[in-house]
Amino acid sequence: MKTELLIIGAGAAGMAAALSAWEAGCRDILLVDRRDRPGGILPQCLHKGFGLACFGTELTGPSYAEQLAQRLKITNVRLALGTEVLAIDADKTALLSDRYGLTELHFDRLILASGCREKSIGALPVAGTRPAGIFTAGQAQEMMNLRGQDPGNEILILGSGDLGLIMARQLVLAGKHVIAVVEKEAHYGGLARNFRRCIEPYRIPLLVRTTVTEIHGHGRISGVTLRRLDSGEEEQISCDTLITALGLIPERELVRKLGDPDWLFLAGNCRRVHDLVDSAVAEAERIGKEATR
Numbered sequence: 001m002k003t004e005l006l007i008i009g010a011g012a013a014g015m016a017a018a019l020s021a022w023e024a025g026c027r028d029i030l031l032v033d034r035r036d037r038p039g040g041i042l043p044q045c046l047h048k049g050f051g052l053a054c055f056g057t058e059l060t061g062p063s064y065a066e067q068l069a070q071r072l073k074i075t076n077v078r079l080a081l082g083t084e085v086l087a088i089d090a091d092k093t094a095l096l097s098d099r100y101g102l103t104e105l106h107f108d109r110l111i112l113a114s115g116c117r118e119k120s121i122g123a124l125p126v127a128g129t130r131p132a133g134i135f136t137a138g139q140a141q142e143m144m145n146l147r148g149q150d151p152g153n154e155i156l157i158l159g160s161g162d163l164g165l166i167m168a169r170q171l172v173l174a175g176k177h178v179i180a181v182v183e184k185e186a187h188y189g190g191l192a193r194n195f196r197r198c199i200e201p202y203r204i205p206l207l208v209r210t211t212v213t214e215i216h217g218h219g220r221i222s223g224v225t226l227r228r229l230d231s232g233e234e235e236q237i238s239c240d241t242l243i244t245a246l247g248l249i250p251e252r253e254l255v256r257k258l259g260d261p262d263w264l265f266l267a268g269n270c271r272r273v274h275d276l277v278d279s280a281v282a283e284a285e286r287i288g289k290e291a292t293r
């Protein structure tokens with residue numbers, strides 16, 4: 001199998017790169033994603049706040065993804081869902097896996113738009129066991145918004161980046177008790193607009209200069225030890241769920257050993273983490289054109 005332009009990841013960045021490459025004249029584009037639907041992270045983000053720059057209005061994540069997917073439908077970009085890229089070789093071949101098996105694909109140029117992954121609790125020096133009930137914010141969001149699952153009731157959130165703030169509000173609106181959002185820095189980490197919208201109106205406590213040093217519980221988490229970083233004081237609090245929002249890491253594992261060949265382009269959150277989808281899309285549009293030239 002062969003294609004002129006292979007794009008890995010049909011999130012906002014991958015779709016935008018495909019559209020701009022198509023508009024720039026590339027007529028042989030294959031866009032693949034391991035998930036069964038396009039949009040990447042967007043379909044699980046049910047809140048509004050996407051697309052002010054690109055569409056002039058605040059959309060939800062799913063409607064933003066739908067706008068891009070509709071535009072793709074009127075092109076001949078081939079979209080292969082349920083298809084994971086397992087490896088990329090320096091001789092411009094990709095190993096694809098789907099439900100029919102493995103395929104080797106040759107390409108001329110590659111845009112990697114594989115998004116980012118969340119740091120997990122393993123990234124911190126936290127004592128204790130790892131019982132059930134510890135989720136990253138993205139996992140909790142996917143559980144609630146895509147699978148209708150219930151993460152827990154008495155919830156502590158560790159990390160005050162945008163994901164932590166957005167999940168705090170969603171959990172309160174779902175009737176959960178958010179005990180606090182805990183942040184090691186002296187200030188919350190997310191966008192001011194997310195703090196104003198998600199934390200202040202619901203009076204969710206924000207504990208700054210504080211961290212979790214130990215996890216308690218067997219089977220299911222039953223509590224954590226909190227440490228105040230300035231005074232060194234420790235306190236044990238009960239909770240049945242710990243949600244971590246510790247930051248995002250660009251996902252570039254597939255191309256880590258390839259160096260910087262002239263046929264490889266990076267777009268979206270795998271290039272750098274974008275707070276706003278519009279900025280990931282604007283960058284990807286530029287990369288799509290560049291890869292076509």
Ligand SMILES: Cc1cc2nc3c(=O)[nH]c(=O)nc-3n(C[C@H](O)[C@H](O)[C@H](O)COP(=O)(O)OP(=O)(O)OC[C@H]3O[C@@H](n4cnc5c(N)ncnc54)[C@H](O)[C@@H]3O)c2cc1C
Nearest residue numbers: 009011012013033034040041049085114115268269276277
């Ligand atoms: C919880 C949350 C809330 C947000 N809220 C807002 C907001 O209110 N407003 C706003 O403007 N922005 C928001 N953002 C930011 C915005 O959603 C992202 O920056 C943007 O959607 C990232 O797009 P992407 O295409 O780079 O990555 P992703 O959406 O992560 O897409 C990457 C895709 O690559 C696929 N993939 C990865 N590796 C492979 C492989 N090996 N083979 C095949 N497929 C692969 C994945 O399955 C995935 O579908 C939010 C982000 C999050 C996480």
